Amino acid sequence: MKIFVTRQTPGNALEELKKVHQVEIWPGPGTIPREILLKKVSGAGAIIPMLTEKIDTELFMAAGPDLKIVANYAVGFDNIDLNAARQKNIAVTNTPSRLGDSVAELTITLILALSRRIVAADRWMRQGNYVSWDPSLFLGQDLSRKTLGIVGMGTIGFEVARRADSLLGMKILYTARSQKPDAAAHNYKFISLPELLKTSDVVSLHVPLTPETHHLIDKDQLASMKPTAILINTARGPVVDETALYDALVNKKLWGAAIDVYENETGLTDDPIWWKMTKLSNIIMTPHIGSATEEARAEMTKIAVENVLAVLSGNPPINPIV
Numbered sequence: 250m251k252i253f254v255t256r257q258t259p260g261n262a263l264e265e266l267k268k269v270h271q272v273e274i275w276p277g278p279g280t281i282p283r284e285i286l287l288k289k290v291s292g293a294g295a296i297i298p299m300l301t302e303k304i305d306t307e308l309f310m311a312a313g314p315d316l317k318i319v320a321n322y323a324v325g326f327d328n329i330d331l332n333a334a335r336q337k338n339i340a341v342t343n344t345p346s347r348l349g350d351s352v353a354e355l356t357i358t359l360i361l362a363l364s365r366r367i368v369a370a371d372r373w374m375r376q377g378n379y380v381s382w383d384p385s386l387f388l389g390q391d392l393s394r395k396t397l398g399i400v401g402m403g404t405i406g407f408e409v410a411r412r413a414d415s416l417l418g419m420k421i422l423y424t425a426r427s428q429k430p431d432a433a434a435h436n437y438k439f440i441s442l443p444e445l446l447k448t449s450d451v452v453s454l455h456v457p458l459t460p461e462t463h464h465l466i467d468k469d470q471l472a473s474m475k476p477t478a479i480l481i482n483t484a485r486g487p488v489v490d491e492t493a494l495y496d497a498l499v500n501k502k503l504w505g506a507a508i509d510v511y512e513n514e515t516g517l518t519d520d521p522i523w524w525k526m527t528k529l530s531n532i533i534m535t536p537h538i539g540s541a542t543e544e545a546r547a548e549m550t551k552i553a554v555e556n557v558l559a560v561l562s563g564n565p566p567i568n569p570i571v
Contacts (some may be wrong), residue, residue: 250294250315250561255281255302256541258322260547262554270559271293280515286310295557297322301515304329309337318560320553324348324405324540325485326493326570327458334571341571343557344549345404348480351545353408355538356483357416357455362399362533363479364451365389369530390450390477392417399423400442401456401484402432402463408436409453433551446473451481458485468493471503479505483539486511491522498529507533 254263254274266272273289275281280301281289290296290519298304300323309316317339321329334341362368370387373379397413400427401404413419414435421437423429430438442465444454452474456462466480467490474480480503482489491512497503512535513520513564526532540546556566 250327250555251292252295252297253289253293254297255286255371256298256299256332258546258550258553260350260545260550262547262551266554266557269291270561272356274302280549285501290316290357294318294561295320297553297557298321298328300325300328301380302328304334306330306471309333309339317344318342318557318566320344320556321570322549322553325457327485329570331571338539339571340556340566342553342560342566342568343567343570344552348540348545348549349404349408351542352405352483352539353537355411355541356405356409356481359481359483359509359533359535360392360413360451360453360479363481363507364493368533380433386549390479392419392451394418394420394421395450396422396448398436398452400446400454402429402437403422403455406455407421407431408555409455411435413451419451437481442470443473446470447475449478450475450502451479456486456488458487463487466490466494468496471497474503477504479503479507479509483509491526495526495529497524498526503531505531505533506533510533510537 250270252266252270252272255459256277263272286302289309292313293312296320298318304319305358316339319329320342322344324343324345324481328343329341331341366387366389397419399410402423410421413490414421421435422440422445423432424440424442424445465488473495494506498506511517511523517523556568560566567571
């Protein structure tokens with residue numbers, strides 16, 4: 250069957266898929282334009298899209314009746330209209346795999362880099378500013394015995410907690426829709442979001458983007474945090490109100506932030522708030538690289554392909570969302 254992939258991905262699983270089906274891969278550069286996407290999916294039995302592609306009724310209509318599965322190349326699926334997929338009886342899958350490890354490792358890296366002001370210090374050094382050692386130069390914060398608040402204790406949140414506990418000696422608090430047995434076994438304390446924000450020295454976000462989590466962290470929530478606290482977002486950009494975050498950072502109501510995701514990723518350089526944040530020294534910004542390891546991205550490709558092969562063979566999907 251015809252399979253359309255919206256971006257070349259790491260690993261060799263797509264080459265294996267080509268041995269069985271007719272596979273077309275958008276060569277880029279960049280995100281495939283919407284009008285081209287709608288043409289390319291026509292007649293496809295499967296689509297492997299990135300998070301940058303909006304998968305909705307319009308696309309399902311453009312694809313036609315042969316479409317059996319959308320194998321999203323991500324752990325999240327906020328780019329897909331799940332209700333429309335259900336109505337069309339189209340399977341939707343994701344690629345959780347090793348993202349727990351890779352995103353957790355980036356999160357810990359951001360916590361360490363921000364707390365010790367590594368990026369700001371590196372930039373300052375490259376500008377030729379160093380003259381001699383100074384006891385007040387780039388003072389950061391210790392993490393040992395500090396409190397880490399995890400918002401969303403899924404696979405990634407748990408792996409962040411485990412690393413912060415064992416490597417950094419941090420006390421772990423978390424909030425989620427329900428208490429987690431694995432977290433309880435490690436003595437991680439379940440509390441409400443308001444209490445977590447009020448008491449945590451570091452707050453790390455690991456929730457999916459839903460109507461309930463859109464701007465979960467807004468002006469009021471940021472105001473409830475300690476002025477010495479730092480915020481980490483490796484989840485989804487719109488979980489945080491970036492205008493409120495900028496105001497908190499520039500007015501020193503928050504010590505620092507590190508973000509890997511953004512409210513307007515497809516139009517980032519047209520976003521005035523983003524440009525304002527680039528001028529701040531108390532924020533680290535990375536280009537959505539949470540799962541950007543060779544191992545994780547190759548495994549994501551493999552899982553997407555396995556789901557496509559399963560469904561097109563008449564079997565249930567391996568990682569079903571719908």
